[in-house]
Amino acid sequence: MSTIEMTSDMGVIGADPMLPSWYAVERVRRENHDTFTLELCACDGETAFGFQPGQFNMLYVHGVGEIPISISGDSERQDIVTHTTRAVGTVTRAMWQLKRGDTIGLRGPFGTVWPVEEARGRDVVIVAGGIGLAPLRPVLYSILHHRESYGNVVLLYGARTPDDRLFVDEILTPAVESRIQVDETVDRAVTGWGGKIGVVTSLIPRAGFDADEALAMVCGPEVMMRFTIEALQRRGMDADQIYVSMERNMKCAVGFCGHCQYGPTFICKDGPVFRFDKIEHLFGIREL
Amino acid sequence: MSISESNTNMNVIDRDGLDRLFEVLVSEGYLLIGPRVRDASVVYDEISSTRDMPVGLKDEQEPGRYRLHERGDGAVFGYVVGPHSWKRELFPPVQKLYQVQRNGGKPDMEAPAADVQKRALIGVRGCELAAMAIQDKVFVDGPFVDEQYKRRRENLFIVAVHCNEPAATCFCGSMGTGPAARSGFDLAMTEVIGGGIHEFIVETGTELGATMLDAVPHRESTEDDRVRRAMINETARQGMTRAMRTDDVHRLLTRNYESPRWEEVSERCLSCANCTMVCPTCFCSTVEDVTDLSGDHAERWRKWDSCFTSDFSYLVGGSVRPSISSQYRQWLTHKLATWQDQFGVIGCVGCGRCISWCPVGIDLTEEVAAIRESEHPAKRYV
Incomplete structure (x- = not known):
């Protein structure tokens, strides 16, 4: 056909974005009653895995299925790929049963990133609800590594119960020690x-940041994000200073399956991660 | 561009020439896919000659209605489009993505070999060529490429046919995609029948098309042929009764997310997904995992999916779009409005399939008009 250039390598198929690579489970760590962290390393033991805070992978469990999970590890460590998720579906429940050495299929990283670079030199407000802390943990690692590059940093975290609090030793305690409120x-x-x-949201009015120049990064249930944004805007922040991470059903992560549409956008x-002014017009629409 | 202005090489083949062309294509290794009748409708499947085709049949289409009738002549392409579209040849309804064998260590993964079968698509209409160009944007032009789709697409030979008699559900004229095929074909035909004549005026779109046509007995077109062809196309254009206004449709739908019309249409819509299955541009898919009894052999399949199911938008805690009103709103708003944001084109080609194959006859052109009307209610004089 004339519309597509003919290729000479007929019969040899190119890189298929739907095919996973194999990773081995290094560790499965229980975080709380329904949440666990999965640490993976490339089966060949050599491949470095690079990603930026905010991105996600598609993880495939043999014969069970494949789901998107945000990367919750340190982006400066390329030997281990870390994901934290709740065991609430068929795939995540099967994932929690995996043992060290088991294999898992991985595609990624996919998606947009938190404004970690843009935030340098400014105050940062991180607002997380429940498991929403997981996609934000790479941001916190990054800030901890380069604490001097940022102004006041505030982490506001809401959990269901004290026992549900995530990353107490990895993030919450070191953050305090590194002058993060x-x-x-x-x-x-x-x-x-x-x-x-x-x-x-009740923590926002008295949090110590300069609303004129700070950047906010928000992740949690949609209703939590809605009220958080309202509270940040009441503090004087504009929509283009606020970033949110959205979630929709997703089957492919590469724009083919259509499931993750949110208005005109594909979440994948x-x-x-969206700057809020880009999706503000969609945010209040029911069942979108 | 109107058909009379097209500056392509034009020749004429007779009725036997069509079968001769098919033989040439087969001898060149092409699998012929064309219209044939199954379950009282015209579908696309393998054919070997015009004997397999719906010769002498015409389709009568209305919202929620599709019937085939005898035409009383021997026209080979005397119908328009049925429930199948060519997307099934490029983006199959069911397709294996890969299979995995577990054997203790690193699993063995095998993806299906590249589909290198050459396919000749016979009787592709203008709206359908436009639909293929739209799906190219989804599967080939994005940051990621569906290699199987791309390979199948590269191996197509397209014999287009200009529509002579639109169905009552057709509105390609207002969508700028027909009734004449515009581009994207190797050969394009106008069927001329009547007064003892049965011929095909053939335009050449590519060098490959010219090569194939050279192997078929043909004559050069005359001025008479070209005039006849232009008249047939003009008659088809004027015979189209349905239309959809599109210039304002993006802004119209994206400012009407809360229109009461979505509730109204949801009282008629059965969320059966027929519209999305027959649509030549709808591209949504899901995946299915299967294993053998031992659990060691697993396969992953991709299947057509529809935004008219609640599973489609399932997240932990429930479906994002559980109601039919939000599902219909998603479909129509995507098709006509947000598709433009995503791919730079409207996602509808005006083929009318979703109107004919809707069991309750919901007509998207009517829904758009109703939403527009709701913003400017007709003045009432009391």
């Missing part, structure tokens, strides 16, 4: 919890 709240307290109770290609 960590303010936490839980929906429901248990005996021994001396911290705050309530929604994460145009997201998952």
Whole structure:
């Protein structure tokens, strides 16, 4: 056909974006009652895996299925690929059963990134709800590595209960030690919890950042993000200072399957991280 | 560009010449895919000669209605489009992505070999060529390439046919895709029948097309042929009764996410997904994983999917679009509006399939008009 250039390598197919590469499970770590972290390394033991904070991979479990999971590890470590997810579906439940040495199919990394570079020299507000802390953890690693490059950094974290809090040793404690203001709240307290109770948005009015020049990165359930953005805007932040990570059903991650459409965008290609002014007009529309 | 202005080489073959062309294509290694009748409708499948084709048949189409009738002549292409579209040849309804054998260590993965079969598509209409160009943007022109699609596409030989008699559901005229084929063909034909004549005026679109035609007995076209061809096309153009206004449709639909019309249409829509299955541009797919009894052999298949299911938008906790109103809104708004943001073109070619094959006869041209009308209610004089 005239519309497509003929190629000379007839019969040899090019790189197929739907085919995974094999990774071996290095470690499966329980985070809380329904959340676990999966550490993977390339089966050939050599391939370096590079990604930027905010990106995700498609992980395939033999015969069970393939799902998108954000990368929750340190982007300066290329030997290990880390994902944190809740075991709430068929694939993630099967994933939690995997043992060290088991293989898993991986495609990626895909998607847009958090504005870690743009944020240099400015204040940063990170607002996470529940498992929403996982896609933001690479940002926090990055800031911890280069703490002097950023102004005031605030981490506002809301969990369901004190037992649900993620990454206490890896992030929450080191963050405090590195002059990151960590303010936490839980929906429901248990005996021994001396911290705050309530929604994460209640932490925003008194957080220490300069709303005129700060960048905000927000990840959590859509309703949490909506109220967080409202609270940030009440502090004086504009839509183009706020970044959110969106989620939709996804089968391919390369723009073929159509499932992840959100208005005119494909979450897989145009997201998952969006500057809020790009999707503000879609945000309140029901069942979009 | 109107058909009379096209500056292509034009020749004429007779009725036997068509079968001769098919023989030439087969001898060149092409698998012939063309229209044939199955389950009382014209579908696309393998053919070996015009004997397999719906010769002398005409389709009558209305919202929710499709019937085949005898024409009373021997026209080979005297119908328009049925429930199949050519997308099934490039983007098959069911396709294996890969298979994996577990054997203790690193699993053995095998992807299907590249599909190198050459296919000649016989009787591709203008709207269908436009649809193929639209799917190219999805599968070939993006940052990622569907290699199987690309390979099949490269191996096509396209024999287009200009439509002589549009169905009542056709609105390609207003979509700028027909009734005459514009581009993207190797050969394009106008069928001339009546007054003891049965011939095909053939335009050549590519050098490959010219080579194939050279092997078929033909004569050069005359001024009479060209006038006849222009008249047939003009008659077809004027015979089209349906239209859709598109200049304002992007802004119209994207400012009407909350229109009450979505609820209204959802009371009629059965969310059966027929419209998405027959649509020549709809490209959504899902995947299915299967294993053998041992669990060691796993396969992953890609299948056509539809935004008219609640599974389509499932996330932990439920479906994002559980209601029919939001599913219909997603389909129509994507097809006509956000498709333009994504691919720079509108996702509809005006073939009318979704109108004919909707069991309750929902007509997208009517839905768009109703939403437009809802913004400017007709003045009432009391």
